Amino acid sequence: YMSFALLSPALALQTGFQMQLWMSIGIVGFIGTVYSAMGGIKSVIWTDAFQGFVMLGSGLLIIIIGTSVVGGGSAVWEIIKNGDRLSFFDFFNPDPRSRNTLWSSIIGGSFIWIAGLCNQSALQRISAMRSMENARGAFLINSGLILLLCFVINGFGLVVYAYFAYIRCDPSKAGLIFNANQISPYFVMSALKYYPGIGGVYVA
Numbered sequence: 647y648m649s650f651a652l653l654s655p656a657l658a659l660q661t662g663f664q665m666q667l668w669m670s671i672g673i674v675g676f677i678g679t680v681y682s683a684m685g686g687i688k689s690v691i692w693t694d695a696f697q698g699f700v701m702l703g704s705g706l707l708i709i710i711i712g713t714s715v716v717g718g719g720s721a722v723w724e725i726i727k728n729g730d731r732l733s734f735f736d737f738f739n740p741d742p743r744s745r746n747t748l749w750s751s752i753i754g755g756s757f758i759w760i761a762g763l764c765n766q767s768a769l770q771r772i773s774a775m776r777s778m779e780n781a782r783g784a785f786l787i788n789s790g791l792i793l794l795l796c797f798v799i800n801g802f803g804l805v806v807y808a809y810f811a812y813i814r815c816d817p818s819k820a821g822l823i824f825n826a827n828q829i830s831p832y833f834v835m836s837a838l839k840y841y842p843g844i845g846g847v848y849v850a
Contacts, residue, residue: 652678658831658848687774694771698791704847705798708834711844712805715837716812725808732804806833 652671659670681689716722726732739747775781806829810817817823823832834848 653827657825657827660828660831687770691771691774698795700847702791702795702798705795705802708838708844708848709798709801709805711838711841712802712809712833716805716808721812722805722808725811726804729807729811731807802830806830809833809837 652674656667656670656674659665659674660667663670681693685692713719713722716725737746737748740749741747742750744750772781772785775784810829810833815822817829817832818826822836823829831848835845838844
């Protein structure tokens with residue numbers, strides 16, 4: 647969990663500011679360590695809440711702007727449909743070797759959610775609640791927001807795919823990125839570079 651939590655913002659920082667990955671990881675780790683040590687669990691929870699809303703807001707904003715860059719919602723839909731990115735029948739395919747089916751989402755997602763509820767990060771936050779009732783309420787709110795975030799992330803991915811299909815460019819093959827995880831920050835920094843502040847919002 648900690649490695650993922652460090653790597654995600656570090657990749658955005660690396661792509662946005664053209665720095666070495668080890669340096670961006672060090673910066674993110676240092677900032678996180680300082681505010682956690684100084685503010686305790688309260689600062690961590692407030693930061694998580696603020697960052698969650700920033701993620702939702704920036705994700706929706708980038709989807710809207712990215713969709714307009716491609717040519718509108720109908721253009722994005724046509725591209726992802728032609729690219730076979732949303733296949734209704736494959737979603738119900740019982741073959742366990744198929745990727746992203748209903749069954750793999752339910753079974754695999756259940757294990758992910760169970761792991762998410764039992765890790766150190768979740769237990770610290772639950773233990774910090776004043777009562778079990780408050781903890782249950784926070785969990786329900788969190789579940790709804792995470793579900794919304796999943797829709798935003800999937801929409802973001804579809805817009806990124808539509809954009810690069812639209813301009814007929816594979817950033818990885820073109821040597822523009824060196825890691826598949828860099829494609830989202832590269833999309834923001836290249837496709838949306840004429841929109842002031844979007845890069846900063848994404849990094850945040």
